[in-house]
Amino acid sequence: MFQPAYPIRTARLTLRPVTLADLDDVYAWQRRPDVVRWMLGAEPRTREQSRASVLAIAGEDALRAEGDCLTLAVVADAGVIGAVELVWRSRRDRTAELGYVLHPDHGGRGLATEAATALLDWGFTEFGLHRVFGRCHGRNDASARLMRRLGMRQEARHVDSYLLRGEWADQLVFAVLDHEWRGRADAPVRTT
Numbered sequence: 184m185f186q187p188a189y190p191i192r193t194a195r196l197t198l199r200p201v202t203l204a205d206l207d208d209v210y211a212w213q214r215r216p217d218v219v220r221w222m223l224g225a226e227p228r229t230r231e232q233s234r235a236s237v238l239a240i241a242g243e244d245a246l247r248a249e250g251d252c253l254t255l256a257v258v259a260d261a262g263v264i265g266a267v268e269l270v271w272r273s274r275r276d277r278t279a280e281l282g283y284v285l286h287p288d289h290g291g292r293g294l295a296t297e298a299a300t301a302l303l304d305w306g307f308t309e310f311g312l313h314r315v316f317g318r319c320h321g322r323n324d325a326s327a328r329l330m331r332r333l334g335m336r337q338e339a340r341h342v343d344s345y346l347l348r349g350e351w352a353d354q355l356v357f358a359v360l361d362h363e364w365r366g367r368a369d370a371p372v373r374t375t
């Protein structure tokens with residue numbers, strides 16, 4: 184079993200597993216159409232749907248087997264303002280997929296970047312990943328900018344490759360390798 188030492192602390196944030204006590208905060212972003220706009224299979228949730236979602240992700244506190252998802256609440260002074268996740272895609276290839284969401288009230292301050300940096304740092308330095316990739320809708324500019332800020336390279340644009348709400352969508356693929364991560368210019372953000 185692979186699990187960070189909780190909590191992970193950064194300059195402005197704490198990352199730790201989600202609990203049912205976070206329901207109000209999680210619902211505050213899951214209910215918003217602007218948050219789920221570019222997400223495949225995601226629609227604005229009712230409070231009951233958010234409750235089911237929180238119960239599911241509350242168990243995602245460790246990577247036990249290939250296919251598992253590690254989901255961490257992004258906690259700031261205002262409470263839980265978002266979440267970051269790593270999906271263990273391949274044990275053999277030491278590959279994971281990055282995901283993230285931030286309540287729009289807290290966007291534009293680099294907090295998603297800070298949280299994702301800490302999770303990637305754990306993934307590469309402690310979990311021993313070789314490659315982390317991320318995917319987003321071709322028009323999800325904020326997501327693409329975030330991956331570029333993290334030092335991920337755009338590897339592909341799969342044109343009209345999937346249907347999102349009845350319309351063909353491009354999918355962008357970004358990735359970063361362990362040696363690229365270790366060689367990046369930015370200093371690590373973890374403080375413990």
Ligand SMILES: CC(C)(COP(=O)(O)OP(=O)(O)OC[C@H]1O[C@@H](n2cnc3c(N)ncnc32)[C@H](O)[C@@H]1OP(=O)(O)O)[C@@H](O)C(=O)NCCC(=O)NCCS
Pocket residue numbers: 217218219221222283284285286289290291292293294295296297318319320323325326328329
């Ligand atoms: C993707 C998402 C997390 C990005 O949020 P964000 O607020 O743009 O990202 P950050 O918190 O890292 O903030 C970065 C922005 O703050 C600015 N910023 C201010 N201070 C900063 C700092 N100290 N460090 C870094 N950036 C800073 C950056 O310039 C950047 O702005 P820009 O993109 O206009 O250039 C957010 O848009 C979101 O949750 N979207 C909905 C869910 C979603 O689509 N998830 C991805 C599915 S693929």
